[in-house]
Every structure is written in structure tokens, then in C-alpha cells.
Amino acid sequence: EPEVTQTPSHQVTQMGQEVILRCVPISNHLYFYWYRQILGQKVEFLVSFYNNEISEKSEIFDDQFSVERPDGSNFTLKIRSTKLEDSAMYFCASSEIRYGANVLTFGAGSRLTVL
């Protein structure tokens, strides 16, 4: 079963530092996503990416966030200057059309702790 892989599984950083979370989506998928889940809260959409550009983003995804597909296999989320409230589990996903809909396959997540 193909899977989405994410690294690191856990990162601890100091407030104000830059963080890059990495993801390898499933190879034949065309859409890529980042979601996050703050502890005890709902899973929230951050951004979707298609054809090398952002197709949609949420209000959470402000100028501190950026995404990139640097080499055709990796998909990264960068947080430029982390804040305490960025502490969360970040999920990468990629999708394919099944049942007439984009069905997302998620990775296991990267837990970010900002001190």
C-alpha cells in the first residue's frame, strides 16, 4: 500500500526560529495538502497545492507559512518565524480521484513543539 511519509516525526524549536516540515506524497498523486491539529482541537485545512502552485489556502496560512515542491518528489511546509501557537501536529496529504472525489491519503504527521 503506497503511503505518504513525513519527516521529522517530532521537532522541538525555539520561538522565532524557522522550521521546515517535509513530506513525500504518493508518486502518482497530483494534489498535495497540509493540515494541522492543535492538541485537543479539530484537524484544520492549511493549504492545497496543484501544478506547482497553491490552489487554495485558509486564513491560518498567512505570510509566515510557505509551501514548496522543490524536486518533484518532496513537498515542504516552511514556517518562517515560529510562534508558541504554531505548536501542533502537521499532517501532509496527497490525493487521487476515487469514487468521483479527491480522496486524501494522510501521512503520520509531524509534531511541532515551539518553546
Add this chain to the structure above:
Amino acid sequence: AQKITQTQPGMFVQEKEAVTLDCTYDTSDPSYGLFWYKQPSSGEMIFLIYQGSYDQQNATEGRYSLNFQKARKSANLVISASQLGDSAMYFCAMGINAGGTSYGKLTFGQGTILTVHP
């Protein structure tokens, strides 16, 4: 705006019994999809089942079925013959067919923790 509500923070079921996990949704869009994901303790979210708003029949996928009641805006997940490995967090989610990402932007519920007892 879309909203998903899962009112059961936790559910318990005996092994081999069936269990229903509740999900209600709210949207004004006529074209939408409803998804259920399972999140075991390892953290990844595993796709279980999908129901489109125009689908006439309830979706089924092995031991999973979706009890879709459009007028009541509910999309409950039914797991038949529960197994110990079904113990996990279960999320209901909704996506809107709005062109480009076509359901890719999902709105999630709070989740229900299911515990299967031997």
C-alpha cells in the same frame, strides 16, 4: 461555511458487535462529499469510506457502511463485527465540490474515540 459535528467524544463496543458513530453536517452547498477517517494511536489518518451528496445508495466498504440521511444531514458510520484493531479515533469530514480541489479541502469533526472490548 461548512460544519461537522460529532457528538460522541467516546464510544465503547464489545468485540464482534456492531457500533454506530454519529456525524451531522451543515452546508448550503448542494454538491458535497462526506468522508470517514480512522486515526489509530500511530497517528496516520486512514481513509475508510466516502459518500457523495448525490449518491442514491449508502456507501459500503467491507465492514464499514455509511448511513446517509440527507434530509437530516447525518452521515453515521456503522462498523459491523467490531475487532480489537478498530480501537482508534474516528473523524467525519466534509468536502465541497467547488472546482479545483474538488473535496480536497476538508472540514473535520471533533472525532470520536472508539474502544473495542474483548
